[in-house]
Amino acid sequence: MTTALLFEAGGQQYGLDVQQIVEVVPAVHLRSIPGVAAYIAGLFHYRDTIVPVIDISRLLTGSDAAKRFSTRLVLVHYPDATKRERVLGLLVEDVVQGLVENLGELMAPGIATPESPFLGKIASTGDSMIQFLRVEDLLPEDLRTRLFAED
Numbered sequence: 001m002t003t004a005l006l007f008e009a010g011g012q013q014y015g016l017d018v019q020q021i022v023e024v025v026p027a028v029h030l031r032s033i034p035g036v037a038a039y040i041a042g043l044f045h046y047r048d049t050i051v052p053v054i055d056i057s058r059l060l061t062g063s064d065a066a067k068r069f070s071t072r073l074v075l076v077h078y079p080d081a082t083k084r085e086r087v088l089g090l091l092v093e094d095v096v097q098g099l100v101e102n103l104g105e106l107m108a109p110g111i112a113t114p115e116s117p118f119l120g121k122i123a124s125t126g127d128s129m130i131q132f133l134r135v136e137d138l139l140p141e142d143l144r145t146r147l148f149a150e151d
Contacts, residue, residue: 002106002123005074006130008094010061013130015123020135022075022087024095027067037143041065041091046075052147053089054138059118065091076135080148088138106132 004015005024030042030053041055041064053073057065065071072095078088106121109131113119120132139147 002132004123004130004132005095007056007072007074007092009057009065009092010063012060013128014056014060014092015130015132016074016076016090016135017132020076022077025073025075027065027071027073027091030091036146040143040147041089044073044089046087046089049087051075051087051089053091055091056133057091057093059138065093068093070094078138079136081141081145084148086148088135090135090138 002015003018005018005021006013006015008014025046028044030044032042033040033052039055039059041053041058043050043052045051055065057063071091071093074090074092074095075087076090078086080086106123109119109122118134118137120134123130123132
């Protein structure tokens with residue numbers, strides 16, 4: 001059984017396994033980073049660390065996350081290019097259900113998505129399907145190296 005944090009992007013439900021989550025915080029003002037991929041929303045200061053943030057709506061749909069009361073920053077464990085554990089921020093919309101337990105067995109989606117390797121397995125909850133994100137595959141290798149550069 002899987003426990004997940006659910007959110008929406010483009011009218012579709014997505015999930016993150018709670019074991020990947022460090023903390024969920026309200027959306028804050030981000031410092032933009034010129035010259036990076038459009039889905040990199042910016043940076044923010046979190047517990048003595050500068051954390052890069054991905055706009056998940058932008059990554060999945062091409063549209064920026066809406067500024068709503070239910071928009072959150074989900075901080076996740078993320079391995080950098082050297083496999084060192086880092087914190088990555090995910091800007092997500094419509095985090096209204098909180099944690100959902102017992103989603104049942106996760107199933108393969110049945111279609112390969114090499115252009116979106118971060119799309120993981122799917123949980124079916126009767127009338128809806130929830131696609132899980134593979135956090136470790138959110139960034140291409142070159143961007144992973146750039147975002148977590150030491151200097």
